[in-house]
Amino acid sequence: MSNVPADLRYARSHEWLRELADGTVEIGISDHAQHALGDLVFVEAPAVGRTLAAGEACAVVESVKAASDVYSPVAGEVVAVNEALVKAPELINQDPYGAGWIWRLRPSASPAGATLLNAETYAAVSAAG
């Protein structure tokens, strides 16, 4: 049973999105995703300043088992990247919704308009496998 915080929104491809008070959004991968991947050892995050399209593959998380692309849930400009993941990629395993955040974006459109799943729907989708 994986953790799916109710205050976040989710993509089918297992990314989560949190709206921050300053209008930016914070993005990472879900508890379901980190559990499926196992121990993460390398994280390649997008460069600050890069413009992303919604659904664009822009990061890679690599575990001992496999590498996986991470897709941006919404379009925007990358404003920050979690530098702690360079030395401690396991933060994603330990705290996928907190210290394991991967990048922050200034979205090009209001996130309210994005077709993302709420927690209940994502929980059902990811449980179904």
Added chain:
Amino acid sequence: MLCASGHLSPFFCARWEYSLGLRTPLYDLHVALGAHLVDFGGWDMPVNYGSQIEEHHAVRRSAGVFDVSHMCVIDLRGARVREFLRHLLANDVARLTLPGKALYSCMLKDDAGILDDLIVYFLGDEFFRLVVNAGTRDKDLAWIRARAGAYEVTVSERTDLAMLAVQGPEARTRVAALLAPSEAASALQLGEFFGADIGAYFIARTGYTGEDGFEIMLPTAAATGLWRRLNELGVQSCGLGARDTLRLEAGMNLYGSDMDESTQPLESALSWTVAFEPRERAFIGRAALEGVRAHGEGRKLVGLLLADRAIMRSHQRVITPAGAGEVTSGTFAPTLGRSIALARVPAAGAVIGATVQVEVRGRPLAAQVVRTPFVRHGKALV
């Protein structure tokens, strides 16, 4: 993020059908301990109980316990058993002169292709024990049974035994703490690569991690109790994920990945396991192997070390100045903090210290050809 866009190790096969896998006597315990279970060659086995990297570190730093009951124990008995094994195996059991001593060997086909790698124990004048891989047990048993009759050797598969591997610098003392005093003394006196019946157990000072430790064969009903007592002494439960990173750091081959029936020992970094002397010993595959040896170079299996923050995986192409080869096993090495691999390359490209290109997720990355093992006694050698 879509799962598994890279290569999964051959270890971790997805189970799409609804059939039950084979289960060891420890299956219920693995479930109770919260293991993440996957199919491994038809067996439902624990990959990890939590963090496989922490399990790896526990073995290098103190002690871990593995369920290896899926492996196959075969007892061979008869007046001509030694003669039979000197014919069957590429290594020479005549080297086993002290009771309890063990040897690592390949079992070859007539064309010198490797059927399996195994450990053989000399336990009596008319008694040897083999431990063979789980995935090859049916094939191995059929091969051995078809040839044992000519030497009047009886073949007995020991399905009554479970097997635990306890590995790490503190493994032997933890196991000894669970034995009666005289048994503990016998266990601690075992030399490297020796095994003996000690109380209710057969204890061997062997392993697949590059650390000291024991492999313990015991009645199936006793396995869960021993595991739990080891946990109580602080021995970490460890799964197949850690087993793979440990063995690769130790430079140990995995049958099915680093060698198989289409490869022979000289191109699998296993020349040291083939006893060509004495010349009169007609072991299966000898003639073909001598032909290969006379013919010259061919391919070699080498160690690779990657500097970049990426992971080498099986089947990735390796480009050397002498032509292309392939990664046979690759992983992240927790003790080194970077990726290591074994790769089969043209012999002229197998130069220690040379740089080769490995195609990782479509990009050529520079890797260094290194000697194995990569780690010894818990310390990096590269």
